[in-house]
Amino acid sequence: VDDQGVEWVRGVCRFCGTGCKVWLGLKDGKPVRIRGEKNSAINHGFLCMKGMLFYKLFRHPDRLTQPLYRKSKKEPFKPISWEKAFDILADEMIKAMKKGGYHKNAMGWSGIAYYGSGQCLTEETYLFQKLWRCVGSNHVEGNPRLCMASAVGGYLTSYGADEPAGGYRDIDNAETIFIIGSNTAEAHPILYQRVAMRKMANPDVMVINADPRVTRTSRIADIHMQFKPGTDLALLNAIANVIVNEGLYDKEFVEKYCAFHAFTPGKDKVPLKGHKVSFEEYKKFIAKYTPEYAARICGGNITPEMIRKVARRIATTKTVSMWTMGINQRIRGVWANNLITNIHLLTGNVCKDGADSLSLTGQPNACGGVREGGGLCHILPGHRVVKNPKLRHQLEKIWGVPKGTIPPKPGYHTVKMFSAVSYTPEDRKRFKGLKPIYFMWVNETSPMQSLPNLKRFREGFAREDVFVVVSDIFPTRTSELANMILPCAFHFEKTGVYGCTERRSQLTPKAVKAPGQAMPENWMVVKFAEVLSKKLAKQSDPEMRRRAKIVYDALVKPYKAVVDKDPWWELPKVIWTEYSQKVTKGRDNDLSGATYEVLLERPDGVQWPAPTVEIAKKGGTLRRFVVGKDPLATALAKKYPSKFAGWEIIDYGPLHKDYKFWVWCRPYKGAAEEPDAEYPFYLSTGRIIDHWHTMSMTGRIKEIFEANPYAWVEVNPKDAQRMGISTGDLVLIETRRGKNIIPAKVATDQGPMEGMVFVYWYDQDKKRMINFCTKDAFDKGSKEPEFKICACRISKY
Numbered sequence: 001v002d003d004q005g006v007e008w009v010r011g012v013c014r015f016c017g018t019g020c021k022v023w024l025g026l027k028d029g030k031p032v033r034i035r036g037e038k039n040s041a042i043n044h045g046f047l048c049m050k051g052m053l054f055y056k057l058f059r060h061p062d063r064l065t066q067p068l069y070r071k072s073k074k075e076p077f078k079p080i081s082w083e084k085a086f087d088i089l090a091d092e093m094i095k096a097m098k099k100g101g102y103h104k105n106a107m108g109w110s111g112i113a114y115y116g117s118g119q120c121l122t123e124e125t126y127l128f129q130k131l132w133r134c135v136g137s138n139h140v141e142g143n144p145r146l147c148m149a150s151a152v153g154g155y156l157t158s159y160g161a162d163e164p165a166g167g168y169r170d171i172d173n174a175e176t177i178f179i180i181g182s183n184t185a186e187a188h189p190i191l192y193q194r195v196a197m198r199k200m201a202n203p204d205v206m207v208i209n210a211d212p213r214v215t216r217t218s219r220i221a222d223i224h225m226q227f228k229p230g231t232d233l234a235l236l237n238a239i240a241n242v243i244v245n246e247g248l249y250d251k252e253f254v255e256k257y258c259a260f261h262a263f264t265p266g267k268d269k270v271p272l273k274g275h276k277v278s279f280e281e282y283k284k285f286i287a288k289y290t291p292e293y294a295a296r297i298c299g300g301n302i303t304p305e306m307i308r309k310v311a312r313r314i315a316t317t318k319t320v321s322m323w324t325m326g327i328n329q330r331i332r333g334v335w336a337n338n339l340i341t342n343i344h345l346l347t348g349n350v351c352k353d354g355a356d357s358l359s360l361t362g363q364p365n366a367c368g369g370v371r372e373g374g375g376l377c378h379i380l381p382g383h384r385v386v387k388n389p390k391l392r393h394q395l396e397k398i399w400g401v402p403k404g405t406i407p408p409k410p411g412y413h414t415v416k417m418f419s420a421v422s423y424t425p426e427d428r429k430r431f432k433g434l435k436p437i438y439f440m441w442v443n444e445t446s447p448m449q450s451l452p453n454l455k456r457f458r459e460g461f462a463r464e465d466v467f468v469v470v471s472d473i474f475p476t477r478t479s480e481l482a483n484m485i486l487p488c489a490f491h492f493e494k495t496g497v498y499g500c501t502e503r504r505s506q507l508t509p510k511a512v513k514a515p516g517q518a519m520p521e522n523w524m525v526v527k528f529a530e531v532l533s534k535k536l537a538k539q540s541d542p543e544m545r546r547r548a549k550i551v552y553d554a555l556v557k558p559y560k561a562v563v564d565k566d567p568w569w570e571l572p573k574v575i576w577t578e579y580s581q582k583v584t585k586g587r588d589n590d591l592s593g594a595t596y597e598v599l600l601e602r603p604d605g606v607q608w609p610a611p612t613v614e615i616a617k618k619g620g621t622l623r624r625f626v627v628g629k630d631p632l633a634t635a636l637a638k639k640y641p642s643k644f645a646g647w648e649i650i651d652y653g654p655l656h657k658d659y660k661f662w663v664w665c666r667p668y669k670g671a672a673e674e675p676d677a678e679y680p681f682y683l684s685t686g687r688i689i690d691h692w693h694t695m696s697m698t699g700r701i702k703e704i705f706e707a708n709p710y711a712w713v714e715v716n717p718k719d720a721q722r723m724g725i726s727t728g729d730l731v732l733i734e735t736r737r738g739k740n741i742i743p744a745k746v747a748t749d750q751g752p753m754e755g756m757v758f759v760y761w762y763d764q765d766k767k768r769m770i771n772f773c774t775k776d777a778f779d780k781g782s783k784e785p786e787f788k789i790c791a792c793r794i795s796k797y
């Protein structure tokens, strides 16, 4: 490749949660190629196809370049000015606020909602949610609910604090790598490569893959544990059973650093919470999960000997566990997360080189933006929760707004939020006291393809009494149901921070001119807030007039000097400075040392906690909770020398006042919908290596599209033979919610177990959009839907 005349700009990849470091090559200001940074501790120069080719999207002819509007969803869109767009938006928002009313001791205004994404920059999520809270509504949600919410619930209950203790470096030092419910090879390809490199260089390293499907990831595995979908809670408890009963647990670690907790239906109200139990009681709880008992539940190739072998291996070697949606997208996602971390806690396999319970994040900024930036209905920025008055008031003080600005109760979680848009009698029956939503702003996500049980949600979005605004870079299956579409600047066309899986924040500065009138979301929020505040001031409702000033003081005043002058660099910098130095200061995700200057200087960004510039300049904190390595743990040990005498690890997670890790008794429970005589197959869905989610971006990259132009259904060869299905045949898939017609691929070297089919969900063709079939049952704790399991029947079409 001729590099002559190419100027290289450093940033981070736009796609998965691995956070690969990239260089974007520009010739005459135009993006011409992307390559990986070879000195990066994250990707060592490597990129997958998505990361390598996204420069083709900057000048794509389908890019949205001007605001579009239609009053009725039946009319065609017409171009309008930004000014006019904000004017209409503000009127529609106020109309919806009036219709829904203000609920003082609850979520605030119930008629308006924001639905964002784990792909927004941190500054963007932070600002959108700030606007919503200051207008007076906690209806703030986003697609990480579909993805990482169970991992958040898992860490919060096991550690008392969200996000992993270690990071990718642990893969390089692990002796065992336990991959469960993650097709890492396709969803996090560069991390998978790291696993492969570790194994190739050290043949003694064992990779264990636990999954109902044989996937590309399984190819490297020494042991592939194949079990019936949803039975892994029994499997994980059985591994713990062997570790405890054979005395393989780390007695010193358990005694010193762990406490035991249980959830008992009837005794504890919330499945996330529980009560303290003794080690003996925990032992009694897992006594039932003998390898024999679990093997009977799990089916597949699971044998008691296999469970014993895996348990002994994990207990006697440095182990890293990695998981994603196979564990998270489940009605028992939080519990499954707890059970993985249990194994690490029992064996002391945390807070050490080569040992970590490492949840892999799906999206590039689900951690940094949404989990840390307060992008869900129950959380506020800086790892604060809505329900806690002290934390709400802390934030109100930082923002300089009156006490009581932030409504005291969480808004609606994703399934409930979209049910409030549909608002059918069925929705009202399902969610008692449900209040309708009349205005929704969807940013950087396409819920009308990515939500489960899609038909009813699409019907809701098509309602004429619901105003939908979509901000995106391309038209999508969601924007086709909108009233207004706002054109956004793409990655590298604006400036901001992404925080990846391992608590690492990285900055991507603007390098490319956005097409037409496309603008960064931060600019949109501030400009819109100005118009909204003026209109609110003119309303007769005193609550609206009160909010006019709050919105002006919090969303307009602080950014007034830079919003028009430089929305590309200065505006996000001011927002980041406010967020990192005021909002995260003193919190467990303290990023106050990670200024834009430090982030520019640091090749691989900064891992929090990084409470000072000095610490941030060294890269922040590699290993959390370890005295001497984590500045917050070290400070605690210094502050309370007698309490922490002899402690090497302090779990300072804000929810664990005992400073200990919690091992949980979590019983096995199957899926919300199991196969039966009418619908005898398990249906599961997921990602492919080439495409990103709804394919709105990767489907527009010729090389990627041509490699995978449509989705297919993977069928086990035994089932295929029995049903007379061959590769290429069209298959009718039916569930209790909908149907699809999808070409079959009869699994040869990889694929689902007998009695199960697997469908890729990227395809935008309505015949093949599998979310018409999936189920919207969700985890009671995390509210994450069970995309991974439902019952279906199949037939040759």
Ligand code: MGD
Pocket (backbone or CB within 6 Å): 117, 118, 119, 143, 144, 146, 147, 148, 325, 362, 363, 443, 444, 445, 446, 447, 449, 450, 451, 452, 471, 472, 473, 474, 476, 488, 489, 490, 491, 521, 685, 686, 687, 692, 693, 694, 695, 696, 697, 761, 770, 771, 774, 787
């Ligand atoms: P994406 O394609 O990632 O899908 O689902 P979505 O978030 O709905 O949508 C991102 C959008 O952002 C695209 O339309 C893109 O064009 C736009 N975009 C890109 N850059 C910018 C920008 O700078 N600004 C703006 N405003 N827009 C931009 C993801 C969701 O899907 C998730 S997170 C998961 S984990 C779920 N997984 C899943 C599954 O496993 N199975 C099934 N069946 N469904 C699933 N749905 C969930």
Ligand code: SF4
Pocket (backbone or CB within 6 Å): 013, 014, 015, 016, 017, 018, 019, 020, 043, 046, 047, 048, 049, 050, 051, 052, 188, 189, 190, 191
């Ligand atoms: Fe981008 Fe993820 Fe591929 Fe890395 S592995 S290049 S972050 S999509």
